[in-house]
Amino acid sequence: MNTQELDREYVAGTYARFPVTIVEGKGSIVKDVDGKEYIDLTSGIAVTSFGACDEIWYKAVCEQAAKIQHMSNLFYTEPCAKLAEMLCDRTGMRRVFFSNSGAEANECAIKTARKYAADTKGPDYHTIITLKNSFHGRTITTLSATGQDHYHEDFRPLTPGFVHAEANNLEYLKALIDAHKTAAIMIECVQGEGGVVPLSHEYVRGIADLTYENDILFIVDEVQTGNGRSGQLYSYMNYGVKPDIVSTAKGLAGGLPLGATLLGEKVKDTLTAGSHGSTFGGNPVACAGAISILGRINDELLEGVKRKSRILFDSFTGSEGIEAVTGMGLMIGLKTTKPAKEVVNDCIAKGVLALTAKDRVRLLPALNIPDELLVKAAEVIKSCCA
Numbered sequence: 001m002n003t004q005e006l007d008r009e010y011v012a013g014t015y016a017r018f019p020v021t022i023v024e025g026k027g028s029i030v031k032d033v034d035g036k037e038y039i040d041l042t043s044g045i046a047v048t049s050f051g052a053c054d055e056i057w058y059k060a061v062c063e064q065a066a067k068i069q070h071m072s073n074l075f076y077t078e079p080c081a082k083l084a085e086m087l088c089d090r091t092g093m094r095r096v097f098f099s100n101s102g103a104e105a106n107e108c109a110i111k112t113a114r115k116y117a118a119d120t121k122g123p124d125y126h127t128i129i130t131l132k133n134s135f136h137g138r139t140i141t142t143l144s145a146t147g148q149d150h151y152h153e154d155f156r157p158l159t160p161g162f163v164h165a166e167a168n169n170l171e172y173l174k175a176l177i178d179a180h181k182t183a184a185i186m187i188e189c190v191q192g193e194g195g196v197v198p199l200s201h202e203y204v205r206g207i208a209d210l211t212y213e214n215d216i217l218f219i220v221d222e223v224q225t226g227n228g229r230s231g232q233l234y235s236y237m238n239y240g241v242k243p244d245i246v247s248t249a250k251g252l253a254g255g256l257p258l259g260a261t262l263l264g265e266k267v268k269d270t271l272t273a274g275s276h277g278s279t280f281g282g283n284p285v286a287c288a289g290a291i292s293i294l295g296r297i298n299d300e301l302l303e304g305v306k307r308k309s310r311i312l313f314d315s316f317t318g319s320e321g322i323e324a325v326t327g328m329g330l331m332i333g334l335k336t337t338k339p340a341k342e343v344v345n346d347c348i349a350k351g352v353l354a355l356t357a358k359d360r361v362r363l364l365p366a367l368n369i370p371d372e373l374l375v376k377a378a379e380v381i382k383s384c385c386a
């Protein structure tokens with residue numbers, strides 16, 4: 001059997017995979033088993049921040065793997081401590097809990113919020129408000145946080161204590177805060193799986209004010225939007241707000257599994273020995289990879305992300321078969337006249353890898369994709385939309 005036949009026989013059928021088997025890549029070009037090359041505008045869903053097998057990343061990861069690949073969290077390792085320092089320096093947050101995925105980073109955010117509320121107000125202040133059309137993960141609790149009902153079907157009962165507010169409606173939010181004993185409000189500044197929909201500035205600033213006034217924690221899920229993708233290190237920085245807790249994962253370690261929950265001043269001592277943990281979290285190889293990525297997400301790189309974003313917005317806006325262009329930085333959604341899935345299948349046949357998010361075409365290129373490749377890929381996408 002070939003890879004696709006083996007996979008269909010033995011791997012759980014949770015993914016509607018495209019009929020392409022990728023074997024290798026370099027930067028923003030990946031190659032399939034037949035030697036066909038593709039321009040990759042997916043980055044493994046915003047994971048490979050500097051593309052496939054980036055040399056600096058690869059060297060950092062291999063050097064660490066040759067030293068020590070894993071130690072239990074009952075001992076200290078340098079990459080974990082150094083990465084935590086870097087994340088705090090860059091954000092003003094105070095401490096970091098490391099895990100292995102976005103869902104786990106959100107689980108930690110939720111546990112921290114519940115414990116902070118229990119410690120300061122009492123355990124009945126446990127409600128967490130999230131938004132309709134949000135996505136926060138696939139574990140039962142992060143699924144409960146996710147404000148899209150179709151993900152919930154077949155998995156009830158869900159974790160209690162989550163209510164979903166309508167996005168960009170502060171009055172609705174105030175009513176929920178009045179009706180529930182609330183521990184936290186959790187948002188994505190750009191709803192990724194929800195169709196690449198940015199929240200309004202007024203709304204995000206309003207949430208920051210409401211949470212501050214009511215001593216409710218403000219959690220921002222930066223799993224997809226984080227680590228340079230929005231044109232700032234974290235997308236909340238585009239809104240001039242300061243969350244209490246930030247969760248991140250996907251692009252953090254450039255292609256290795258790593259989640260991080262950044263804890264601000266209020267909650268820096270909420271988690272204590274024994275209150276949370278992870279066997280693999282803070283793994284030295286993943287952290288070494290992350291250090292090599294984070295160290296290069298500087299002003300120059302972020303300017304490049306914004307420039308490349310403008311190239312895409314300018315190229316797609318008003319193009320035949322494209323009804324709307326949404327998003328921020330290198331996280332872009334296209335509302336197309338043809339069904340998004342059809343457009344993406346056509347793009348793949350023509351050598352460009354793209355994704356969908358709900359009814360949109362979604363583009364998540366590497367942060368350092370060369371302009372020429374980006375322009376070339378955009379032309380192919382436009383031809384598929386027309």
Ligand SMILES: *Cc1c(COP(=O)(O)O)cnc(C)c1O
Nearest residue numbers: 101102103135136137192223224
């Ligand atoms: C992908 C994603 C998650 C879940 O991350 P996993 O690593 O798949 O667990 C959570 N929140 C957002 C916003 C995401 O985009």
